[in-house]
Amino acid sequence: MDHNGGHLFFRVAGRGEALVLVHGFTLDHRLWTRQFERFRSDFRVVAYDCRGFGRSSLPTGPYSPTDDLRCVLDHLRIARAHLVGLSMGGRIAVNFALAHAERVTSLCLLGSDVGGYRFSFDWDPPGATLEAMRARWLENAVFDGVRATPALFREVAAMVADYTGFHWCADDPRESDRDAVRLLHRLTARTTVVVGENDLPDFHVVARILADRIPSAGLEVVPGAGHLLPLECVDACGELVARHVAGSVVRGRPAEPGST
Known part of the structure; x- marks a missing residue:
């Protein structure tokens, strides 16, 4: 679909309640391939590429990831959706819920970022060339x-290889969201915050912030998992999302041992 001087790529399949999957930084809609196939029989599933990633076009001027998501939903005539986001995707989902509460059925935030939190590591890898930056990023x-799983790492490497490097090499004209962390108390959607046991400390800090400040949020820790939950523990991630959208996630308790 065309929007704001460029185009946004998406996949959509199935019928029923809408379930929208939002990928993480340097990745794209392929992150969700297994979950897309799992849920398409019971939901109308959407996986799209954020602007500057995957098969979507580069920013050509000021833009808003929140507005891009809104336009995807409008294009597909989706009034309300469950939003599932990983990392950067969780950040976008939170921003969308702050701006359009009436359009969010629920939030499932996996290893999420949040606007206004300052990470202890640099998201811009060093390197004299884009190829060198991609290698350092990996x-x-x-x-x-x-x-540790070569086949999975090859999938990630393929997505990173297709990433343009725009956000590393250019001044990103994205709309600022640094106030989001102070506005979490305004979120009204039922929310599940998820973090892998072995994820980086920053993501554990963010998970606790989200769980503590979002009124209807609960926190789940997935034993033995790292950051890329949709790839690392496909079955556990799928089951967790299924329980979340069904409203049966146990609020405030960690995932059961052995769920990975």
Whole structure:
């Protein structure tokens, strides 16, 4: 679909309540392939590429990821949706829920970022060329959970290879969301915050902030998992999302041992 001087790529399948999957930084809709296939028989599932990632176009001027998501939903005539976001995708889901509470059925935030939180590590890898930056980025500890499984790491490497590097190499004209962390108390959607036991400390801090400040939020810790939950523990992640959208996630308790 065309929007704001460019285009946004999406996949959609199935019928029923809408379930929208939002990917993490340097990744794209392929992150969700297994969950997309699992849920398409019971939900209208949407997986899209955020602006500047995957098959969506680069920013050509000021833009808002929140507005991009709204336009995808409008294009598909989706009035309300369950939003599931990983990392950057969780950040976008939170921002969308703050701006359009009436359009969010629930939030499931996996290893989420949040606007206004300052991470202890640099998201911009060093390197004299884009290829060098991609290589250094793949050494980041956020990928440790998939690194031990060559097939999964190849999937991640393929997505990173297709990433344009725009957000590393250009001044990103994205709308600021640094006030989001102070506005979490305004969120009204039922929310499940999820973090892998072995995820980086920053993501555990963010998970606790989200769980503490969002009124209807509960926190689940997935034993033995790292950051890329949709790839590392496909069955556990799928089951957790299924319980979340059904409203049966146990609020405020960690996931049961052995769920990975």
